[in-house]
Amino acid sequence: MTKSSKRCAVIGGSGFLGRHLVEKLLGKGYTVSVFDIRQSYELPGVTFHQGDLCDKQALLTALQGVSLVFHCASPAPASDDKALFQRVNIQGTHTVLQACTEAGVQKVVLTSSASVVFEGTDIKDGREDLPYAKKPIDYYTETKIEQEKLVLKACDKEKGLLTVAIRPHGIFGPRDPQLVPILVDTARRGNMKFIIGDGSNLVDFTFVDNVVHGLILSAESLRPESPICGKAYHITNDEPVRFWDFMSDILVGLGYAAPRYNLPYTLVYGLALLLWLLSLLLCPLVAFKPTFTPMRVALAGKHHFYSCSRAKQDMGYKPVVGLKDGIRRTVESYPHLRHGA
Numbered sequence: 001m002t003k004s005s006k007r008c009a010v011i012g013g014s015g016f017l018g019r020h021l022v023e024k025l026l027g028k029g030y031t032v033s034v035f036d037i038r039q040s041y042e043l044p045g046v047t048f049h050q051g052d053l054c055d056k057q058a059l060l061t062a063l064q065g066v067s068l069v070f071h072c073a074s075p076a077p078a079s080d081d082k083a084l085f086q087r088v089n090i091q092g093t094h095t096v097l098q099a100c101t102e103a104g105v106q107k108v109v110l111t112s113s114a115s116v117v118f119e120g121t122d123i124k125d126g127r128e129d130l131p132y133a134k135k136p137i138d139y140y141t142e143t144k145i146e147q148e149k150l151v152l153k154a155c156d157k158e159k160g161l162l163t164v165a166i167r168p169h170g171i172f173g174p175r176d177p178q179l180v181p182i183l184v185d186t187a188r189r190g191n192m193k194f195i196i197g198d199g200s201n202l203v204d205f206t207f208v209d210n211v212v213h214g215l216i217l218s219a220e221s222l223r224p225e226s227p228i229c230g231k232a233y234h235i236t237n238d239e240p241v242r243f244w245d246f247m248s249d250i251l252v253g254l255g256y257a258a259p260r261y262n263l264p265y266t267l268v269y270g271l272a273l274l275l276w277l278l279s280l281l282l283c284p285l286v287a288f289k290p291t292f293t294p295m296r297v298a299l300a301g302k303h304h305f306y307s308c309s310r311a312k313q314d315m316g317y318k319p320v321v322g323l324k325d326g327i328r329r330t331v332e333s334y335p336h337l338r339h340g341a
């Protein structure tokens, strides 16, 4: 690998996944520029460019001399802000691709999501050839679908721009701002006593290091003759787990009680839908955000696990951290969220 091909940019590099990726890239000898709307840390060897990815000029400054771009930026799914998702995930990604072409970037690796095929019904061992969700579960997913299509369509060997999309699922690990904090908050408010459905639904939770490994592997495999050009790849821990066992392991590891009482899925889903509609109707008067949104109920009560055999075959992917170890490392990294802390 040449010196210039080790110059990369991480868009969304201040975020949870982005920062883990940056740290690994530095360890592998890459020179890294971070482009993000906020700067959340400082690290020797990293150049920060603060800006909005919808701003092409700002992007062009950050992409000077860069040959590889990782796009890991998105508004948080919980924001549920349709206009923001459309602006950042769709228009913004279009701008990122334009800027990459103008700056002479050769490779773009998108962090997509396995949820692009999830419609709230069971998916077991889903492969990449499943059709995109016709009825995506939320605006986040709707715009992740359009984003992935844009990036894959932009793959053009003649023009010298190669693209690939990595679809992780349920990323967890140290510094995750979503899964563990929401779980603990729900437990602290006394709402984690119930299991939605019979508790047998299998789900993928992917330790962050495995996603980082998949992202770097795909970047390093992305060459004109490679089968991965313009394709999407599931990257998971390859160890589907019962959703409620995973939640219980994290909760118990942090000193909280595991959920014990089963509630029928349809009842909880119906209630969540009702609450969500009420929150929409009442939002001009009172601002309340239900914890159990229909999207979270579907994610908590249905099977959704994916095959990563395509990534194994085309790029030699294999998870580098097992689920048990990942859970242990995650629990240890949140001393401030322990029961009684």
Ligand SMILES: NC(=O)C1=CN([C@@H]2O[C@H](COP(=O)(O)OP(=O)(O)OC[C@H]3O[C@@H](n4cnc5c(N)ncnc54)[C@H](O)[C@@H]3O)[C@@H](O)[C@H]2O)C=CC1
Binding pocket: 011, 012, 013, 014, 015, 016, 017, 018, 035, 036, 037, 038, 051, 052, 053, 054, 071, 072, 073, 074, 075, 076, 088, 092, 111, 112, 113, 114, 144, 167, 168, 169, 170, 171, 172, 177, 178
């Ligand atoms: N966390 C998860 O379980 C999963 C995440 N993903 C995807 O992985 C990627 C990274 O997610 P996380 O690290 O979890 O989220 P995060 O919220 O920690 O990081 C996203 C970063 O994007 C930045 N950003 C947002 N809007 C921006 C804009 N307009 N311009 C520049 N930067 C902007 C944020 O400031 C933040 O630093 C996202 O694309 C997400 O869709 C995919 C599957 C699962």
Ligand SMILES: CC(C)=CCC[C@@H](C)[C@H]1CC[C@H]2C3=C(CC[C@]12C)[C@@]1(C)CCC(=O)C[C@@H]1CC3
Binding pocket: 077, 112, 113, 114, 115, 169, 170, 171, 178, 179, 182, 183, 186, 291, 296, 299, 300
């Ligand atoms: C029932 C309850 C309160 C669970 C708390 C955990 C949830 C906050 C997570 C369980 C599955 C997670 C998940 C995502 C976000 C956090 C959870 C809902 C994503 C929506 C994040 C973005 C994606 O691309 C897909 C993820 C699927 C799993």
